Amino acid sequence: MRHDVSTRDGYCWDHSTPNSGAPGAVTSVNPTESDKYPFPFPNAVDPSLAHIDAIRVRAFKEQPDLFLMLISPTQGQALYWFVTLFKPRAILEIGSFVGYSLAWLAEGYKRNLAQGMVPPLAADGQHPITSFELDPMFVDIINDNMQRGKLDRLAKVYQGPAQASLENLAPGTQYDLIFIDADKSGYISYYETILRRKLLAPGGLILCDNTLMFNQVHGQYPPVKRAWDSDTLLVDGSQDQISPDCSPHHIYQFNKHVANDPRTEQLLLPIFDGLTIIRVKE
Numbered sequence: 105m106r107h108d109v110s111t112r113d114g115y116c117w118d119h120s121t122p123n124s125g126a127p128g129a130v131t132s133v134n135p136t137e138s139d140k141y142p143f144p145f146p147n148a149v150d151p152s153l154a155h156i157d158a159i160r161v162r163a164f165k166e167q168p169d170l171f172l173m174l175i176s177p178t179q180g181q182a183l184y185w186f187v188t189l190f191k192p193r194a195i196l197e198i199g200s201f202v203g204y205s206l207a208w209l210a211e212g213y214k215r216n217l218a219q220g221m222v223p224p225l226a227a228d229g230q231h232p233i234t235s236f237e238l239d240p241m242f243v244d245i246i247n248d249n250m251q252r253g254k255l256d257r258l259a260k261v262y263q264g265p266a267q268a269s270l271e272n273l274a275p276g277t278q279y280d281l282i283f284i285d286a287d288k289s290g291y292i293s294y295y296e297t298i299l300r301r302k303l304l305a306p307g308g309l310i311l312c313d314n315t316l317m318f319n320q321v322h323g324q325y326p327p328v329k330r331a332w333d334s335d336t337l338l339v340d341g342s343q344d345q346i347s348p349d350c351s352p353h354h355i356y357q358f359n360k361h362v363a364n365d366p367r368t369e370q371l372l373l374p375i376f377d378g379l380t381i382i383r384v385k386e
């Protein structure tokens with residue numbers, strides 16, 4: 105399975121395809137090209153965190169058609185850095201799939217715990233990291249992956265539609281870091297609910313994935329030959345126009361919504377498929 109997005113779309117494509125089955129073992133998207141032009145930077149992923157790749161390898165084996173729903177290893181490391189830099193006490197993820205990004209968040213939290221940078225785990229068993237996932241089958245896989253990685257005491261996944269889960273959070277619940285990576289049609293609503301319900305703690309950050317949507321959200325999202333729908337991962341080469349129902353359109357609307365919102369400020373980091381950081385203006 106090859107994904108040659110890098111050359112066509114001009115991306116720094118770090119979502120190489122695992123194929124050996126060994127955690128951390130990845131092959132480049134285009135071995136010929138990378139042999140000719142070796143990547144001139146240090147390893148994208150800290151080798152001491154390579155064990156997290158076991159989740160990616162497993163997803164590639166068990167859900168090959170959905171594999172590209174995962175954030176990339178570099179993005180995973182970016183999440184880890186956010187957690188270890190900002191030391192959030194409570195984290196929320198919206199859209200978990202098999203728990204790959206969740207594992208990066210949890211590993212960051214684990215490091216903060218070990219260094220005494222966050223309070224010890226609550227005696228009542230409460231988890232510092234909460235994640236929402238719609239698909240019950242994925243919830244089972246996430247639980248298994250969290251147990252395998254010994255992260256199950258840190259992160260708990262709740263099954264159900266994220267909008268309802270957000271509405272059901274107890275009044276006063278707040279998170280220092282919220283990562284949004286579920287259905288793109290829900291982004292504006294999740295963002296608005298977070299602000300309306302004051303779910304973001306003072307000084308907190310919202311991170312949103314896929315805000316470049318594979319180069320399809322620039323300007324007026326010009327016609328493309330390839331349409332990406334993140335919910336089904338459908339690649340439809342016959343499409344000349346992006347449909348108003350598809351993910352690039354939703355992300356375009358979301359980016360515009362956030363850019364025009366005087367309550368917040370944002371920064372789009374062009375890591376993999378775009379990661380937007382949002383904070384409330386003080």
Ligand SMILES: C[S@@+](CC[C@H](N)C(=O)[O-])C[C@H]1O[C@@H](n2cnc3c(N)ncnc32)[C@H](O)[C@@H]1O
Pocket residue numbers: 173174175198199200201202203204205206236237238239242264265266267285286287290334
């Ligand atoms: C892009 S994947 C998440 C990938 C994950 N963050 C990672 O990188 O490891 C999006 C996930 O959101 C879930 N999802 C879609 N619609 C949802 C909804 N309305 N509520 C909760 N989860 C939803 C999908 O089932 C899918 O597992």
